[in-house]
Amino acid sequence: MSQESGEINNGTNPTLLTTQAGIQYQYNQINPDLNTGLLEFFYTRPIGAGDKAFRFTVPFVDSPLNARPWLFDAAYAARADRNVGDDLRLGDISVTYIDVFYLTERNGSAFTFELFLDTAENEFSGYGQFAGETSIFYAWFLGNGAIFAPAWVQTFGLEGGNDNGVSVNTSTFDFYYVPKLANPKFYMTYDPAIIHDWETNDTFGSLQVTFGMLTGRAFGGDSQVFIKPGVLFGGDAPADWSLQVGYKVLNF
Numbered sequence: 497m498s499q500e501s502g503e504i505n506n507g508t509n510p511t512l513l514t515t516q517a518g519i520q521y522q523y524n525q526i527n528p529d530l531n532t533g534l535l536e537f538f539y540t541r542p543i544g545a546g547d548k549a550f551r552f553t554v555p556f557v558d559s560p561l562n563a564r565p566w567l568f569d570a571a572y573a574a575r576a577d578r579n580v581g582d583d584l585r586l587g588d589i590s591v592t593y594i595d596v597f598y599l600t601e602r603n604g605s606a607f608t609f610e611l612f613l614d615t616a617e618n619e620f621s622g623y624g625q626f627a628g629e630t631s632i633f634y635a636w637f638l639g640n641g642a643i644f645a646p647a648w649v650q651t652f653g654l655e656g657g658n659d660n661g662v663s664v665n666t667s668t669f670d671f672y673y674v675p676k677l678a679n680p681k682f683y684m685t686y687d688p689a690i691i692h693d694w695e696t697n698d699t700f701g702s703l704q705v706t707f708g709m710l711t712g713r714a715f716g717g718d719s720q721v722f723i724k725p726g727v728l729f730g731g732d733a734p735a736d737w738s739l740q741v742g743y744k745v746l747n748f
Contacts, residue, residue: 518744555587624658641676698732717748
């Protein structure tokens, strides 16, 4: 899908790859007595003809909620390690390959593979093993300028379990939607999802809504700030709500 004349690529079109770098912090309210955080630095670089890219992510976490979706029992972690929820520790650094293998004016599709390295400082800031995450989405560019891009995401361990015998095998069905706003300085995204953990047989839902604003030229690119509140629901949900804020620069 080509970018409209004079319109800045704000990063909401998942098939339109661009160089970007940024920082984001997510606050998670687990229950009335426990909250945790996730700080991430990220960098994306297109390669080849611009239809492929690599993304590098360096996380610092204070809980087992180190990845998407949440895979561990935060209350158990808090009982086992009193530092959970207090100190940010290096998590599992990851490298993601993105391949937009199909693209027309009306729709597009991409495949991603993310490799989580076993770099976490302790058992509650990472998987405790090498892990992978694959995703595939199909995007429709609607006549009103909106984008609808449902996706299937599969997260899995690569070593058959960590030292405590914890395995990773989770499916996420994501329904990403970007409305077309009248003012191009602002953007929104809606991101409802259904998550199923095949190891624990837990199923829960989530909804995250992003509000973003372009903030002008910076560091040779186009800067923006964003805020993303989220809620989790269902009897198996491992947390109550979250709030993410961030800053990034694109198109440099």
